[in-house]
Structures are given as structure tokens and as C-alpha cells.
Amino acid sequence: MPDSLNRRDFLRVGAAGLAAGLAADALTQDAAPLRLAVIGTGGRGTGLLQVALSFGNVAVPALCDINEGNLNRAIGIVRNARGNEPVGYSAGPVDYRRMLQRDDIDAVLVATPMQLHGRMCIDSLGAGKHTLSEVAAAVTLDECWGLVRAEKESGKVYMLSENCCYYQQNMAVLNAAQAGVFGDFTYAECGYVHDCRSLAFHGDGTLTWRGELGRDYTGNVYPTHSLGPVAQWLGINRGDRFVSLVASATPQRSLERYAAQRFGADSPQAKIRFALGDSSTTLIRTAKGAVIDLRFDMYSARPHPSTTYFTLQGVTASYQDTGRQHEIWVEGRTPKYEWEPFAPYATEYEHALWKEHGQEAAQSGHGGADYFVIQQFIEAVVAGRPSPIPAADAAAWSSIIPLSAASIRAGGAPQEVPDFTEGKWRA
Ligand SMILES: NC(=O)c1ccc[n+]([C@@H]2O[C@H](COP(=O)([O-])OP(=O)(O)OC[C@H]3O[C@@H](n4cnc5c(N)ncnc54)[C@H](O)[C@@H]3O)[C@@H](O)[C@H]2O)c1
CATH class of the missing domain: 3.30.360.10 (Dihydrodipicolinate Reductase; domain 2)
Structure with a gap:
């Protein structure tokens, strides 16, 4: 997320934003949109994309998937929800890196096969994007350490999307x-x-x-x-x-x-x-x-x-x-x-999260848990809170x-x- 957005939201939400609720409200009112891209628009990526689009203040400028059918389906979901046509990236297994070079993306959801999560999330953090990773985070110890280092060096939010x-x-x-x-x-x-x-x-x-x-x-x-x-x-x-x-x-x-x-x-x-x-x-x-x-x-x-x-x-x-x-x-x-x-x-x-958001959460998958991974990620990014995972x-x-x-x-x-x-x- 550009620093200007962080500062603006931080000043607007201020210290009171640390109270539960204000930061979440900031997502749906007049704050600048969080610009989210997705790598991997299969079953899970599409499901979480739909949850993200249920937050009024999320824009989706770009999507990436090597499967054109899956990519086009997700582009259609964004078009129907927001009226814009996200730019699609599908030219091979590392085309996501071209998407990561865009400067109109604040955050990235990685929902590809799990063997790819570690590398893609390290690249995403390295490109200065807040990053939400589907499970598991990585499959080797090198990737595990790579994530820890990339999170630290980037100063961006990294969160594991562990809905359970x-x-x-x-x-x-x-x-x-x-x-x-x-x-x-x-x-x-x-x-x-x-x-x-x-x-x-x-x-x-x-x-x-x-x-x-x-x-x-x-x-x-x-x-x-x-x-x-x-x-x-x-x-x-x-x-x-x-x-x-x-x-x-x-x-x-x-x-x-x-x-x-x-x-x-x-x-x-x-x-x-x-x-x-x-x-x-x-x-x-x-x-x-x-x-x-x-x-x-x-x-x-x-x-x-x-x-x-x-x-x-x-x-x-x-x-x-x-x-x-x-x-x-x-x-x-x-x-x-x-x-x-x-x-x-x-x-x-x-x-407290369930007391406050239980009703909205109930609309989403996995007993409402899918709502919270998206809500908590967005809240960490927008309000500058530490990542919960x-x-x-x-x-x-x-x-x-x-x-x-x-x-x-x-x-x-x-x-x-x-x-x-x-x-x-x-x-
Ligand atoms: N948290 C949960 O409850 C939950 C549930 C299901 C799946 N998952 C996780 O979500 C991830 C995806 O699972 P799924 O069921 O959606 O699988 P899927 O096969 O439906 O989707 C994966 C997508 O990634 C795309 N892809 C593969 N390589 C790519 C690349 N190099 N660049 C861009 N796109 C690429 C595929 O074309 C496909 O569309 C897995 O890691 C899985 O563990 C989590």
C-alpha cells in the first residue's frame, strides 16, 4: 500500500482506531480503496475473492492464473461486482511476477497450489505488496525462513489465511x-x-x-x-x-x-x-x-x-x-x-470478533471463518495493525x-x- 494511504488511514482512524470496530468501519466508508490482486483464481482463490468483494472498499485491478478459463471466470466476477475489467495475467507459471511490478496494487492474495505459496509470497513481499497466503505457507525450511526475512525486510503485512x-x-x-x-x-x-x-x-x-x-x-x-x-x-x-x-x-x-x-x-x-x-x-x-x-x-x-x-x-x-x-x-x-x-x-x-461481526461472517464459507481471514487481513493493512498470523x-x-x-x-x-x-x- 502506498505510504500516503497508510498515513491517511492512520491519521483518520488515529489512536482510537485501536478499538475494535473503527478500523473495520474504515473499510466500508470513505477510505481510499484497498487494491487487491489475486494469484490463483481456482476454487479457493475465487471463493476468497468473492468474500473480499463483499467489502465495499476493495478494488481489484489485476488477476493472475495460468488457466484462462479460471482467470476469465474471476474477471467476470469482478466485472459484475465492480463494473471494471481487471487486467489478466496468464502467460505462463511466472507471469505473476509481471503483475507484481504494477504500482496500482497494494495487496496480493496467493491461492495457487500450495507447493507454490512460499516462492510467490516471498516475491510478493519483495515487490512491496501486503500478502495473504493460502495454507500451507511453504513446503521447505528455506522458504519458511525466506518468508520471515521477506516480511521483515519489506515492512509489509504477511498473513497466513488459516481459516480454522x-x-x-x-x-x-x-x-x-x-x-x-x-x-x-x-x-x-x-x-x-x-x-x-x-x-x-x-x-x-x-x-x-x-x-x-x-x-x-x-x-x-x-x-x-x-x-x-x-x-x-x-x-x-x-x-x-x-x-x-x-x-x-x-x-x-x-x-x-x-x-x-x-x-x-x-x-x-x-x-x-x-x-x-x-x-x-x-x-x-x-x-x-x-x-x-x-x-x-x-x-x-x-x-x-x-x-x-x-x-x-x-x-x-x-x-x-x-x-x-x-x-x-x-x-x-x-x-x-x-x-x-x-x-x-x-x-x-x-x-469479541464473533460478537461484533458474527452476522456478516455467517454469510461466508467454512462456518463464517472465511469472512474473518479477509476482514482481519484488510484490517491489519488499513489500520496498520500487526498481522494476526x-x-x-x-x-x-x-x-x-x-x-x-x-x-x-x-x-x-x-x-x-x-x-x-x-x-x-x-x-
Ligand atoms: N483454507 C481452506 O479452507 C482451503 C480450502 C481449499 C483450498 N485451500 C488452499 O487453497 C489453495 C488452492 O486450492 P484450490 O482448491 O483452489 O485449487 P485449484 O486447483 O482449484 O486452484 C489453484 C489455481 O492456481 C492456478 N495456478 C497454478 N499454477 C499457477 C501459477 N504458476 N500462476 C498462476 N496461477 C497458477 C491454477 O490454474 C488454479 O486455477 C491450496 O493451497 C489449498 O491448500 C484452502
């Missing part, structure tokens, strides 16, 4: 955790268990990016939906941090079986060897001694009421979200030594991808998790 952190329930647990209901944390269990076998192949049998991910990577390749909320509950990078992990994985069975069933036992698809096992577990230890049991399973045949589940254990309370039920037990409060429904606590500890968090959560793979390759050997805050976690 904004689920109403998860934010209420965050509030309860921060209010001390759980006492010291000892253990958390969480997982992403989602049968994505059908998403590995296009209709013509070629691999989607998800299929390529399964062919080329091992370990937990999609950690942030489950780990992000837990990391926030435990205060990771704000008083505690991940220090090490060990991981173990099953062999690949179910996706290869699925390929043979869907395309035929003699088909080229049935001969593809996928590196990613059906299921993996990563045990992460924190500096304060808490343990997180993180499961990942994208291929097992298994119905799923919800793609994520969570447990949080402290010395004075225990919470579990099985995907079907949310329950809690609190020492000195729960009448019997039994689980009780979390619903009354969800009301008592409802997060900055590069150090995004890097710590995403570093589980290369580190879990390294542990699995080394027979479960422990791997150190770098301190991406460079000492600031002790705050």
Missing part, C-alpha cells in the same frame, strides 16, 4: 485458554482426517496438484488446519514454542488402490507410485514441555463428519471436539466428574511439512524445530 483459527468454537476455546480456564497446558491432540482420494485426479486421469503433492511428498503435508488453532491455544511463539518433533507414517495403500478401482488395474494411473502414506502421526514437544499429537490422513477410506478434530488438556480442564460433539470438563465448575456440553462456555467465552507463526506451523518428512525418512528420529521468532517467543 477463526471458527467460532475455536475462538471461544482460545478465549477460555487465555482466561486461564485450563491452567498450564500439558497436551493437545488434533488432526486433519479427510478422504481426499477423489481430489487427486482430474476427470481425464491426470494428477491435480493435490495428486502431485501425494506423489512427491511424504510426512504431514497439510498441518495448519489442525495445528493452527492448537498453536494459538498453547500460546506458541507468545510464551512457548515448538522445539522438536518425531513422526511416523504408514505405507501408501489406499490411494493406489483407489486409482486401480477408478481407472482400471492396468491403467497408467494404477502404476503411479505415491510417496505419501495413508496416515501419519507427528508428536511435537514445546519448550514448556507440552506435547501435541498431530494426525494427518488424506487417503484412508473413512467417512468424516468433520475434517478436523481437537483435544486440549490442561491441569484444571479438558476439552474435546470430536467433529460431532464439543465437550469440556472444568475442575471446581463442572458438577460431576463427567464431560458437559461446551455450548454454555461457547456463549460465555464468545470471542505473521510469518513466524506461518513458518512454525508449516515447517511441520519438511520436518515430519525428515523424521519419517530417518526412521522416526527427532528433528529440531527452528525458532522462527529469533528469540521473541519469550515475550
Whole structure:
């Protein structure tokens, strides 16, 4: 964003803008528009673009996608919503860099296949754009550090678009955790268990990016939906941090079986060897001694009421979200030594963001969480607030991808998790 816009908004919103609400109002009233571009206008990029367009004060001057059909669909969405024709960039895999040279773009949403996020976001920050990245942030440790450096050097907002952190329930647990209901944390269990076998192949049998991910990577390749909320509950990078992990994985069975069933036992698809096992577990230890049991399973045949589940254990309370039920037990409060429904606590500890914006949020996807990633990003940019999920968090959560793979390759050997805050976690 040009400095003039930052200054103007800062002066207008002023110190009072730090109160919740004023900065959000600034988005829909007479502030200069936030000029947003998108790289990757597939399913997710288009969905978040539509949420962004629901804010009156967002303009979209340019869009980029190598798939012209997807690009034109998104151009049409902007035309219908705003009446202008965004400039499209589709001339090959690095054409996004040409778009990043434009000086009429303040911010960029990156919603391409996740193998590309790290490089594209580093480039976007390097070009002086505020950057919102879809999950995961990166797939290598070099990219994780690159994001931390690029955020620092650019002085721009970087945010990981981890919508699971904004689920109403998860934010209420965050509030309860921060209010001390759980006492010291000892253990958390969480997982992403989602049968994505059908998403590995296009209709013509070629691999989607998800299929390529399964062919080329091992370990937990999609950690942030489950780990992000837990990391926030435990205060990771704000008083505690991940220090090490060990991981173990099953062999690949179910996706290869699925390929043979869907395309035929003699088909080229049935001969593809996928590196990613059906299921993996990563045990992460924190500096304060808490343990997180993180499961990942994208291929097992298994119905799923919800793609994520969570447990949080402290010395004075225990919470579990099985995907079907949310329950809690609190020492000195729960009448019997039994689980009780979390619903009354969800009301008592409802997060301020949900109290204030719950109605608008309810219109958006993923239970309203998609509204908040866009609203929080825009608010950080316009009001000059710190990113709610900055590069150090995004890097710590995403570093589980290369580190879990390294542990699995080394027979479960422990791997150190770098301190991406460079000492600031002790705050
Ligand atoms: N937070 C969530 O709930 C959620 C849900 C779905 C997907 N996602 C994330 O969003 C991202 C995109 O997923 P999707 O389901 O939209 O996939 P998709 O395949 O529908 O969209 C990806 C788009 O990126 C484009 N693309 C690929 N390479 C490109 C390049 N070099 N330059 C420009 N465009 C390029 C593709 O053509 C495609 O249109 C993934 O990282 C995924 O993890 C997040």
C-alpha cells in the first residue's frame, strides 16, 4: 500500500482506531480503496475473492492464473461486482511476477497450489505488496525462513489465511485458554482426517496438484488446519514454542488402490507410485514441555463428519471436539466428574470478533471463518495493525511439512524445530 494511504488511514482512524470496530468501519466508508490482486483464481482463490468483494472498499485491478478459463471466470466476477475489467495475467507459471511490478496494487492474495505459496509470497513481499497466503505457507525450511526475512525486510503485512483459527468454537476455546480456564497446558491432540482420494485426479486421469503433492511428498503435508488453532491455544511463539518433533507414517495403500478401482488395474494411473502414506502421526514437544499429537490422513477410506478434530488438556480442564460433539470438563465448575456440553462456555467465552461481526461472517464459507481471514487481513493493512498470523507463526506451523518428512525418512528420529521468532517467543 502506498505510504500516503497508510498515513491517511492512520491519521483518520488515529489512536482510537485501536478499538475494535473503527478500523473495520474504515473499510466500508470513505477510505481510499484497498487494491487487491489475486494469484490463483481456482476454487479457493475465487471463493476468497468473492468474500473480499463483499467489502465495499476493495478494488481489484489485476488477476493472475495460468488457466484462462479460471482467470476469465474471476474477471467476470469482478466485472459484475465492480463494473471494471481487471487486467489478466496468464502467460505462463511466472507471469505473476509481471503483475507484481504494477504500482496500482497494494495487496496480493496467493491461492495457487500450495507447493507454490512460499516462492510467490516471498516475491510478493519483495515487490512491496501486503500478502495473504493460502495454507500451507511453504513446503521447505528455506522458504519458511525466506518468508520471515521477506516480511521483515519489506515492512509489509504477511498473513497466513488459516481459516480454522477463526471458527467460532475455536475462538471461544482460545478465549477460555487465555482466561486461564485450563491452567498450564500439558497436551493437545488434533488432526486433519479427510478422504481426499477423489481430489487427486482430474476427470481425464491426470494428477491435480493435490495428486502431485501425494506423489512427491511424504510426512504431514497439510498441518495448519489442525495445528493452527492448537498453536494459538498453547500460546506458541507468545510464551512457548515448538522445539522438536518425531513422526511416523504408514505405507501408501489406499490411494493406489483407489486409482486401480477408478481407472482400471492396468491403467497408467494404477502404476503411479505415491510417496505419501495413508496416515501419519507427528508428536511435537514445546519448550514448556507440552506435547501435541498431530494426525494427518488424506487417503484412508473413512467417512468424516468433520475434517478436523481437537483435544486440549490442561491441569484444571479438558476439552474435546470430536467433529460431532464439543465437550469440556472444568475442575471446581463442572458438577460431576463427567464431560458437559461446551455450548454454555461457547456463549460465555464468545470471542469479541464473533460478537461484533458474527452476522456478516455467517454469510461466508467454512462456518463464517472465511469472512474473518479477509476482514482481519484488510484490517491489519488499513489500520496498520500487526498481522494476526505473521510469518513466524506461518513458518512454525508449516515447517511441520519438511520436518515430519525428515523424521519419517530417518526412521522416526527427532528433528529440531527452528525458532522462527529469533528469540521473541519469550515475550
Ligand atoms: N483454507 C481452506 O479452507 C482451503 C480450502 C481449499 C483450498 N485451500 C488452499 O487453497 C489453495 C488452492 O486450492 P484450490 O482448491 O483452489 O485449487 P485449484 O486447483 O482449484 O486452484 C489453484 C489455481 O492456481 C492456478 N495456478 C497454478 N499454477 C499457477 C501459477 N504458476 N500462476 C498462476 N496461477 C497458477 C491454477 O490454474 C488454479 O486455477 C491450496 O493451497 C489449498 O491448500 C484452502
